[in-house]
Amino acid sequence: MCRHLAWLGRPRSLASLVLEPPSSLLVQSWAPRRQRYGTVNADGWGVGFFAPGRSGPARWRSARPLWADPSFASVAPVLDSGCVVAAVRSATVGMPLEESAVAPFTDGRWLLSHNGRVDRSVLPPVRDAESTVDSALLAALVFSRGLRALGTTVREVAAADPDARLNLLAADGTRLLATTWGDTLSALVTAEGTALASEPWDDDPAWTDVPDRHLVEVTPDGLTLTPLD
Ligand code: GLN
Numbered sequence: 074m075c076r077h078l079a080w081l082g083r084p085r086s087l088a089s090l091v092l093e094p095p096s097s098l099l100v101q102s103w104a105p106r107r108q109r110y111g112t113v114n115a116d117g118w119g120v121g122f123f124a125p126g127r128s129g130p131a132r133w134r135s136a137r138p139l140w141a142d143p144s145f146a147s148v149a150p151v152l153d154s155g156c157v158v159a160a161v162r163s164a165t166v167g168m169p170l171e172e173s174a175v176a177p178f179t180d181g182r183w184l185l186s187h188n189g190r191v192d193r194s195v196l197p198p199v200r201d202a203e204s205t206v207d208s209a210l211l212a213a214l215v216f217s218r219g220l221r222a223l224g225t226t227v228r229e230v231a232a233a234d235p236d237a238r239l240n241l242l243a244a245d246g247t248r249l250l251a252t253t254w255g256d257t258l259s260a261l262v263t264a265e266g267t268a269l270a271s272e273p274w275d276d277d278p279a280w281t282d283v284p285d286r287h288l289v290e291v292t293p294d295g296l297t298l299t300p301l302d
Contacts, residue, residue: 076101076114077160077176077186077242078274079249081291082266087120088149091139091159094274102139102161107257107272110190110238111163117175118142118161121184122154123246130184130246136172155266156246158184165190165207174206180216182245187211188256188271189238191230215241220250224288224301227252242269249291251283252301258283260296267291 078098080090092099096106102114119134135142139161160176168174176186180201187208199213211230218226220243227239231254238255251258251269259280261268269289273280283289288299 075160075162075176075186075188076105076108076271077158077188077240078268078270079159079242079244079251079291080155080157080266080268081244081249081293082155082263084153084155085265086150087122087152087154087157087159088146090157090268091120092146092149095276096272096274098159098161098274099139101272101274105272109256114138114161114163116162116164116170117172118159119175119177120157120159121177121179121244122152122158123156123244124154129182130177130179130244132177132179132184134172134175134177136170136175156244156249158186158242158244160186160188160242168206169204171204174204174209176208176212178203178209178212180212183216183220183243184245185212185215185241185243188240188242189254191237191239192234195233196230211239211241215243220245223250223252224299227254227288228301240271247292249289251289251291253283253285253287253289254301255285258289260289262296267296
C-alpha cells in the first residue's frame with residue numbers, strides 16, 4: 074500500500090529526495106511502479122528529518138496528497154538533512170483519514186513508517202499511539218518494545234496475524250532500520266549515503282532489491298541484512 078523511503082548520508086535537500094527524482098515519492102503518489110496493494114497513494118503524506126542543533130526530528134505531515142501541498146514544494150529545496158524518513162499513504166479500508174494517521178510516527182529520537190496492514194485486535198494494548206490507525210498502534214508497540222527488538226516484534230506480530238504485511242522503516246538520526254515482510258523494498262548504496270525505498274526512485278542500475286522477511290540496518294559504515302525467519 075503506502076510507499077516510503079529513508080536516507081542516511083550527506084545532507085541533501087528534501088526536494089532532491091521526495092520531489093525531484095523521475096519516480097520520486099511525488100510521482101509514486103499517483104503512479105507507483107511496484108506497488109502490490111492499492112493503486113494511488115493520495116490519503117496523506119509525511120516527512121520527518123533530523124537537523125543540526127535539534128535533539129529530535131522535525132516533521133511535516135498532511136492528510137492531503139503530496140501533489141496538493143505546494144507550500145512544501147516551495148520550502149523543500151532549502152530544507153537539508155542527512156537523515157530522513159518520508160511516506161505517501163494509501164489508507165487501508167476502515168482506517169481513519171487524518172493527519173495523525175500518516176507516517177512517519179515518532180517517539181523521542183525515532184521516526185517510523187509502516188507500509189502494510191495488521192489486524193488491530195491481535196496487537197497488545199499500547200499507550201501513546203498517535204492515532205487509531207493500525208500503523209500508529211504498531212508504531213507505539215515497536216517504540217514500547219524498543220527498536221533493538223524490532224525483528225522480534227515483527228516476528229511476534231506476524232505470528233499473531235499471518236496475513237499481516239509488516240514493512241517498517243525507522244531512523245534515529247544516526248541509523249536506519251527496516252523490515253521486509255510482505256512488500257517491496259530496494260536499497261541504493263552510494264559514496265554520499267544510503268537510501269532505502271519501497272521502490273527505486275530512478276532507473277539507476279545500482280538499486281538492489283531487499284529479499285522478503287529481512288531486517289536491514291544502515292549505519293555510516295554500510296548496510297547489513299539479517300533474515301527474519
Ligand atoms: N495500514 C496503514 C494505513 O491505513 C498503512 C497502509 C499502507 O501501507 N498503505 O495507513
